[in-house]
Amino acid sequence: MSILHLLSYPWYLFDGRGVNLSEGGGSIFDLPRGADSDSQIAYYSTLQAGWHLCPMGYAVYARKIDGYAEKYGIDGTLVLPGLKIKGGTRINEKVSGPYLLSDKSLVVRYIDNFLANFSDLGASFDERTRQNVHEIRGLNAGIYHAAFELEERLDGLNKAIAGNITALTQVLAGRIDFIDFLNDPDTLESDLGEIFVFKKFDRMQRCFKPTAIKKFVSISLTGKSHGSIFGPRRLLDLASYLMLDNAVKYAPANSAVSVNVTEGEGFIEASVESIGPKIADDEVGSIFERGVRGRFATASGTPGSGVGLYALKKLVEDAYAGTVSVRVIEAAAPHGGVPHARVAFVARFPRAVV
Amino acid sequence: MGIWASMFGNKPRVWRSVNDIENAVTLKLAQRGPAAMRGSVQIAAIDDQPFSPAQNLRNHGYNIDYFNDVGSLDAVQKYGIILCDLQGVGSNFNADLQGAHLIREMKRRYPEKYIIAYTGSAKNTVMARLAQQNADAFIKKDADIQNWIEALDAAIAIVGNPVAMWKLFRKRMLDDGMTLIQVAELEDTFVDNFWKGSASIDRGIAERSSNIGINADVRAIIQGFIASLIFKAVMGA
Numbered sequence: 001m002s003i004l005h006l007l008s009y010p011w012y013l014f015d016g017r018g019v020n021l022s023e024g025g026g027s028i029f030d031l032p033r034g035a036d037s038d039s040q041i042a043y044y045s046t047l048q049a050g051w052h053l054c055p056m057g058y059a060v061y062a063r064k065i066d067g068y069a070e071k072y073g074i075d076g077t078l079v080l081p082g083l084k085i086k087g088g089t090r091i092n093e094k095v096s097g098p099y100l101l102s103d104k105s106l107v108v109r110y111i112d113n114f115l116a117n118f119s120d121l122g123a124s125f126d127e128r129t130r131q132n133v134h135e136i137r138g139l140n141a142g143i144y145h146a147a148f149e150l151e152e153r154l155d156g157l158n159k160a161i162a163g164n165i166t167a168l169t170q171v172l173a174g175r176i177d178f179i180d181f182l183n184d185p186d187t188l189e190s191d192l193g194e195i196f197v198f199k200k201f202d203r204m205q206r207c208f209k210p211t212a213i214k215k216f217v218s219i220s221l222t223g224k225s226h227g228s229i230f231g232p233r234r235l236l237d238l239a240s241y242l243m244l245d246n247a248v249k250y251a252p253a254n255s256a257v258s259v260n261v262t263e264g265e266g267f268i269e270a271s272v273e274s275i276g277p278k279i280a281d282d283e284v285g286s287i288f289e290r291g292v293r294g295r296f297a298t299a300s301g302t303p304g305s306g307v308g309l310y311a312l313k314k315l316v317e318d319a320y321a322g323t324v325s326v327r328v329i330e331a332a333a334p335h336g337g338v339p340h341a342r343v344a345f346v347a348r349f350p351r352a353v354v
Numbered sequence: 355m356g357i358w359a360s361m362f363g364n365k366p367r368v369w370r371s372v373n374d375i376e377n378a379v380t381l382k383l384a385q386r387g388p389a390a391m392r393g394s395v396q397i398a399a400i401d402d403q404p405f406s407p408a409q410n411l412r413n414h415g416y417n418i419d420y421f422n423d424v425g426s427l428d429a430v431q432k433y434g435i436i437l438c439d440l441q442g443v444g445s446n447f448n449a450d451l452q453g454a455h456l457i458r459e460m461k462r463r464y465p466e467k468y469i470i471a472y473t474g475s476a477k478n479t480v481m482a483r484l485a486q487q488n489a490d491a492f493i494k495k496d497a498d499i500q501n502w503i504e505a506l507d508a509a510i511a512i513v514g515n516p517v518a519m520w521k522l523f524r525k526r527m528l529d530d531g532m533t534l535i536q537v538a539e540l541e542d543t544f545v546d547n548f549w550k551g552s553a554s555i556d557r558g559i560a561e562r563s564s565n566i567g568i569n570a571d572v573r574a575i576i577q578g579f580i581a582s583l584i585f586k587a588v589m590g591a
C-alpha cells in the first residue's frame with residue numbers, strides 16, 4: 001500500500017508518459033462529484049508541475065515526485081484534483097463531506113511537509129533496519145563459526161548435521177545481503193575484484209542443499225567454467241542466492257533444481273532450471289519488474305514479494321553489465337491445482353579481460 | 355639491472371631499485387606458499403562483540419589478537435593487518451562515524467597497514483561511504499571460512515612482501531615531500547642491504563638518510579617502517 005494513501009486530499013499518481021500508476025481517496029476530503037470522470041482523469045494525466053484550473057472549474061495542484069522510486073516505489077507526478085482555492089476556483093456549488101476553502105500556499109506547504117516527514121520516517125526506518133542487520137549478521141556469524149568448529153571436530157552423521165547448520169547460516173547471510181541491497185544498493189558495490197562465477201554458484205547450491213533435501217528436492221551443478229568476471233564480489237553472492245532461493249522456494253517435492261555454469265566467447269552464463277508455477281505468456285515480459293508476481297506463483301500460496309527477480313535483474317545489469325532472462329522450457333504436471341512448468345532463469349556476464 | 359646516469363660527476367652511477375629484486379622475492383614467497391606465511395603477520399581484530407571467527411582462523415594458522423575497542427592509534431602499531439568493525443568501536447574518536455572514522459585515522463597514521471572493514475552493516479550511508487573510501491577491503495561478519503581465508507591470504511600476500519610494502523612506502527615518501535633523489539638514495543640502500551637482513555637495512559638506511567639531509571623525525575618514520583617489514587617469509591625461519 002502506497003504511503004500516499006495517508007494524504008488528506010484525493011490524489012492520482014502518473015508516470016512520465018501520463019499512465020495512471022495509482023490513486024487514492026483522501027483520508028479527510030472527498031473528490032467533488034464528477035471530478036473522477038474519465039475525461040477529468042485524462043486531463044489530470046497531461047498536467048505538468050504547478051497549479052491548474054480543470055474544465056470543471058476546480059483548482060488542481062500537480063507536483064513532481066522523484067528520488068523515492070527505488071526504495072518506496074513512488075515516482076511520477078502527484079496530482080491533487082478538486083480543490084477549492086481562494087481566488088483560484090470557478091465553482092460555487094456546495095460539496096458533500098468535510099470541506100476546506102484553502103489557499104495555494106497552504107496546500108503546497110502541506111505537500112512539502114508530507115514529503116519531508118515521509119523522507120525522515122524512511123531515513124529513521126532505514127537506520128533501524130541497518131542496526132538490526134548489523135546485529136543479526138553478528139549472531140549469524142557466531143552460529144556459523146560455532147557450527148564450523150563443531151563440524152571440524154565431529155564424524156559421521158553429527159558432522160553432517162553441523163555442516164547443515166553452516167550451510168543454513170550462509171543462506172541466511174544471503175537473505176541479509178538481500179535486505180542490505182534493497183536498503184542501499186551502493187553499499188554492496190565495494191570490494192571490486194575478480195570473481196569466479198562457477199565457484200560462487202557451486203558454493204551457493206551447496207548452501208541450499210539442506211533446505212532442498214527437507215522438501216525432497218534435489219540440487220545438482222553441471223557445466224564447466226574456469227573464467228572470471230570483474231565486479232563487486234558480494235553482489236554475485238546475492239545473485240546466486242536470489243536465483244537458487246527462487247528455484248528451491250517454488251520447487252514441488254520430488255523435483256530437481258539444475259544449476260549450470262558455462263562459458264563462451266566473451267561471456268559466462270549461469271542458469272538455474274527448475275519446476276515452478278507457470279509463468280503466463282503475458283507475464284514473461286514483466287516478471288522482472290518491481291512488485292510483479294506471476295498470477296500462478298501467487299495462486300500457489302508460496303509467499304513472495306515480487307522483489308527478488310527485480311533485484312536480480314537490477315544488480316546483474318547495473319553491477320556487471322550483464323543480462324537476465326527467463327526461458328519457459330515445457331509444461332509440467334500441475335501441483336495443488338496450479339499450472340506448473342519447467343523454466344530456466346539465465347544470468348549472463350561479460351568475461352573479465354585478462 | 356637498471357642503470358641511471360648520475361646527474362653529478364663524470365662517472366655514471368649505478369642505482370639499485372626494487373625492480374632488481376622483485377622477481378626473486380616473488381619466487382621465494384611463491385615457493386613458501388600462502389599458508390606458510392599466515393603466522394608471520396600479526397592481525398588485530400577490533401569488534402565490540404566477541405570476534406567469532408577467531409578460533410577457526412587460528413586453527414588455520416593466522417595470528418590474531420582481539421580488541422573490543424582501541425583508545426589510541428598506538429595500540430595497533432605492531433599489526434600489519436587490521437580487521438575493524440564499523441559499528442560499536444571508535445566512539446572515543448568519533449561517536450557518529452565510529453569504526454569508519456577509526457579506519458580513516460588508522461590509514462592516515464599508518465598508510466602501509468592493510469585495513470579490512472569487517473562489517474555487519476553500516477549505521478548509515480555516510481559511514482558506509484567513508485569506509486569504502488579508506489579501507490583496503492571488506493568482509494561481511496557472516497562470511498564463510500573460505501572467504502575469510504581468501505581475504506586474509508590476499509592481505510598477507512601484500513603485507514608479507516617487503517618489496518610490495520616498499521613500493522607503497524616509496525609513494526608515501528614522495529607524497530610527503532621527499533625529493534626523487536632522496537627516495538632513490540634510500541631505495542638504493544634498501545636493495546643493497548636487502549639480502550643481508552633487516553638489521554643491515556636499518557643501519558644502512560640510518561646512515562644514508564643522515565648523509566642526504568633527512569631530518570631526525572622523518573628518519574624515525576622510515577626506520578619504524580623498516581622495523582615493521584616482514585622478512586621472515588622471504589629469508590626463511
